[in-house]
Amino acid sequence: xxxxxxxxxxxxxxxxxxxxxxxxxxxxxxxxxxxxxxxxxxxxxxxxxxxxxxxxxxxxxxxxxxxxxxxxxxxxxxxxxxxxxxxxxxxxxxxxxxxxxxxxxxxxxxxxxxxxxxxxxxxxxxxxxxxxxxxxxxxxxxxxxxxxxxxxxxxxxxxxxxxxxxxxxxxxxxxxxxxxxxxxxxxxxxxxxxxxxxxxxxxxxxxxxxxxxxxxxxxxxxxxxxxxxxxxxxxxxxxxxxxxxxxxxxxxxxxxxxxxxxxxxxxxxxxxxxxxxxxxxxxxxxxxxxxxxxxxxxxxxxxxxxxxxxxxxxxxxxxxxxxxxxxxxxxxxxxxxxxxxx
Ligand SMILES: [Zn+2]
Numbered sequence: 001x002x003x004x005x006x007x008x009x010x011x012x013x014x015x016x017x018x019x020x021x022x023x024x025x026x027x028x029x030x031x032x033x034x035x036x037x038x039x040x041x042x043x044x045x046x047x048x049x050x051x052x053x054x055x056x057x058x059x060x061x062x063x064x065x066x067x068x069x070x071x072x073x074x075x076x077x078x079x080x081x082x083x084x085x086x087x088x089x090x091x092x093x094x095x096x097x098x099x100x101x102x103x104x105x106x107x108x109x110x111x112x113x114x115x116x117x118x119x120x121x122x123x124x125x126x127x128x129x130x131x132x133x134x135x136x137x138x139x140x141x142x143x144x145x146x147x148x149x150x151x152x153x154x155x156x157x158x159x160x161x162x163x164x165x166x167x168x169x170x171x172x173x174x175x176x177x178x179x180x181x182x183x184x185x186x187x188x189x190x191x192x193x194x195x196x197x198x199x200x201x202x203x204x205x206x207x208x209x210x211x212x213x214x215x216x217x218x219x220x221x222x223x224x225x226x227x228x229x230x231x232x233x234x235x236x237x238x239x240x241x242x243x244x245x246x247x248x249x250x251x252x253x254x255x256x257x258x259x260x261x262x263x264x265x266x267x268x269x270x271x272x273x274x275x276x277x278x279x280x281x282x283x284x285x286x287x288x289x290x291x292x293x294x295x296x297x298x299x300x301x302x303x304x305x306x307x308x309x310x311x312x313x314x315x316x317x318x319x320x321x322x323x324x325x326x327x328x329x330x331x332x333x334x335x336x337x338x339x340x341x342x
Contacts (some may be wrong), residue, residue: 002040002321005158007088008226010074014083016199016227017154019147021075024084025062030071031089037123038090040321043105043165044155045094045125046148046187047073048132048178057131058084068092073127075151081143083128083151093129094121097172108164114174121172126155134180148187153194160332162268163191195331198264214250227254263339265331272328276302278342283329284310286339292317 005013007028014021031038051057057076061084064070071087078084096117102124104111128151132138152166159165168184169176212223220240224231235244237255246252263279284299284307292313295306308327315325315333324330 002042002159002324004039004041004089005155006226008222009158010088010155011085012226013154013158014085014151017150017157017194018199019150019154020082022082022084024058024076024086027062027071027085027087029089030062031087032069032071032092032122033089036090036120039123041126041159042102042124043126043161043167044152045121045127045167045169045172046152046179046184047093047127047129047169048134048180049076049129050134050178051131052133052138054078054080054082054084054131057129058086061129062086064092073129075128077128077130077144077147077151079131079141079144081141081147083147090122091127092122093127094125094169094172095175097121098174101167101172105165105167108162110164111167111171114172117173117175125167125172130179132179132181134178136180138181140181145182145187145190149190149194152187152191154199156191156195157199157331157335160265160330160334162331163188163195166191212252212254214246214248214252216248218246218248220244220246223252223254229254261338261341262335263341265329265334268328268330271303271308274303279339280307282342283307283337283339286337287311287314290314290317290337 011021049057049061051060061072061076062070064072069092071091073091073093074085074087076084076086097119098114098116099119100112101114102119130144130148132140152163156163156165166188169178171184212227220231220234224234233255234252237253240246263282266279278301280303281299281301284295287293287310288295288299292310294309294313299307311329312325312327314337318333318336320333
């Protein structure tokens with residue numbers, strides 16, 4: 001699915017990944033959507049601000065300036081790792097870049113050198129500005145690098161992308177040098193390692209990812225949608241019956257957001273090697289359960305074209321863009337199927 005995440009889903013994805021998120025101003029409705037499209041979105045772009053000081057940097061990224069109105073990004077990543085959300089819509093961060101790079105990001109393959117600036121990046125990328133002077137001397141504290149890693153992983157996980165979908169501004173266009181001071185290749189390796197595991201909240205506070213405090217106006221179904229958990233499961237886990245009302249301040253346990261109940265995504269390549277595994281059987285049984293079956297017999301442990309066709313039906317069922325409905329499982333699609341642990 002390449003539509004932008006709702007503000008709630010973006011926030012939930014970041015929190016589940018252990019990001020220390022701060023909602024800034026009217027970030028949910030602060031955007032440049034009146035100036036052009038936001039979406040289909042295909043990746044995440046990392047920048048540096050060429051500034052110092054958290055408060056003034058965040059304000060600048062939110063407001064912009066006369067020649068470049070804000071928001072200038074979706075979030076600002078401070079040196080201490082805090083992430084200030086400034087927009088959930090179109091933002092002025094990427095400018096024009098190379099359509100060959102966009103194609104490589106969509107296909108999740110190695111990036112070509114940039115030559116042309118022919119494509120509007122603001123419609124295709126989430127943008128995160130990291131507070132750094134960009135002079136090559138200003139340090140990148142580990143807390144800040146850790147936050148970049150978690151932000152990248154959170155959005156990739158939400159879409160089922162690999163770390164190849166996270167690029168630096170300087171990889172988008174030959175007119176920019178940011179981010180300067182760390183390697184985007186190393187950062188992608190960190191993100192890919194993180195994506196291999198389940199979302200890991202930080203041990204020292206932040207959101208636990210398994211509980212939620214009800215805010216005014218929340219409903220069970222809205223909380224469920226924001227966290228990717230069926231609302232009936234939340235009701236059952238918290239002993240809530242009809243008429244299913246919840247109150248501000250109430251603490252809810254969110255089932256299925258942690259723990260080993262479901263089989264983790266085995267990776268896109270795994271399926272293409274025609275695996276023979278009980279995971280394939282478990283997946284097939286789930287596909288049959290949700291009414292996406294092209295099986296003449298089985299399902300069984302050997303990956304076959306019937307598995308691929310059944311999974312394609314699931315992708316269609318999720319409402320994904322046809323270009324993502326090729327029967328090869330992606331991470332988000334796999335997680336949505338909830339294949340029981342084998
Ligand atoms: Zn930039």
